[in-house]
Amino acid sequence: MQPLRDSLRPLKSLTGTPPPFDPSAAPDNPLDLFVEWFTHAVEAGQVEPHAMTLSTVDADGVPDARVLILKDLTDDGWWFASSSASAKGVELTANPVAALTFYWPAVGRSVRVRGTVSRGSEDENARDFSRRGIGARAVALGSPQSQPLGSHDESEAAIELAARELDAHPELVSPTWTLWCVRPESVEFWQSDAERKHQRLRYGRQGQSWSTTLLWP
Numbered sequence: 001m002q003p004l005r006d007s008l009r010p011l012k013s014l015t016g017t018p019p020p021f022d023p024s025a026a027p028d029n030p031l032d033l034f035v036e037w038f039t040h041a042v043e044a045g046q047v048e049p050h051a052m053t054l055s056t057v058d059a060d061g062v063p064d065a066r067v068l069i070l071k072d073l074t075d076d077g078w079w080f081a082s083s084s085a086s087a088k089g090v091e092l093t094a095n096p097v098a099a100l101t102f103y104w105p106a107v108g109r110s111v112r113v114r115g116t117v118s119r120g121s122e123d124e125n126a127r128d129f130s131r132r133g134i135g136a137r138a139v140a141l142g143s144p145q146s147q148p149l150g151s152h153d154e155s156e157a158a159i160e161l162a163a164r165e166l167d168a169h170p171e172l173v174s175p176t177w178t179l180w181c182v183r184p185e186s187v188e189f190w191q192s193d194a195e196r197k198h199q200r201l202r203y204g205r206q207g208q209s210w211s212t213t214l215l216w217p
């Protein structure tokens with residue numbers, strides 16, 4: 001195999017334009033700073049700013065990661081939705097801890113969240129499921145996510161069947177559809193700098209409040 005390094009070398013990174021950031025003026029609560037940064041990323045035209053990497057660990061302690069969509073941010077934490085029978089669902093059930101990573105290249109910023117994970121209630125899960133479009137519900141209902149798939153035809157048939165079931169019983173809810181919430185124990189804000197003097201501000205939970213620490217980049 002031809003090494004990739006010749007293609008990698010000319011590529012630029014951290015080409016975005018970060019706004020001024022003064023960690024000493026940062027809010028007391030990291031959720032407030034997340035909203036500030038997220039809103040700014042949206043306004044700066046960041047594509048899919050709500051896409052994030054969810055990292056989990058399996059029963060053997062081996063890490064796993066994949067990209068998901070952020071569904072909500074509340075006082076409880078960061079929410080996402082997926083199947084409880086998926087690989088991540090199984091991992092989170094066995095070991096309910098996770099990390100989230102956001103990267104917003106347009107503004108040269110990244111946020112890392114680490115914490116414990118809890119599930120939405122049955123009602124919350126059902127409400128979230130029924131808010132999805134018919135196509136997304138059929139896929140969620142008809143697909144055993146993360147299981148080996150024999151062929152494209154097999155998945156088409158299963159989704160078609162699920163769509164017919166939903167047509168006949170629109171109130172149907174996938175029994176595995178689950179909202180998960182990452183309750184933060186620590187949240188780190190990383191801001192790039194043109195001269196590579198990047199800034200890092202980490203919040204750590206201290207009971208009901210938060211402490212902050214600057215980190216070497």
Ligand SMILES: Cc1cc2nc3c(=O)[nH]c(=O)nc-3n(C[C@H](O)[C@H](O)[C@H](O)COP(=O)(O)O)c2cc1C
Nearest residue numbers: 051066067068069081082083086087088089145146
């Ligand atoms: C931009 C993007 C958004 C995604 N959003 C979700 C999501 O919200 N929920 C989900 O279950 N999978 C989502 N996926 C698919 C996951 O990355 C992953 O393939 C799937 O959840 C199975 O992961 P697992 O086998 O580790 O459980 C998304 C993928 C991408 C690239």
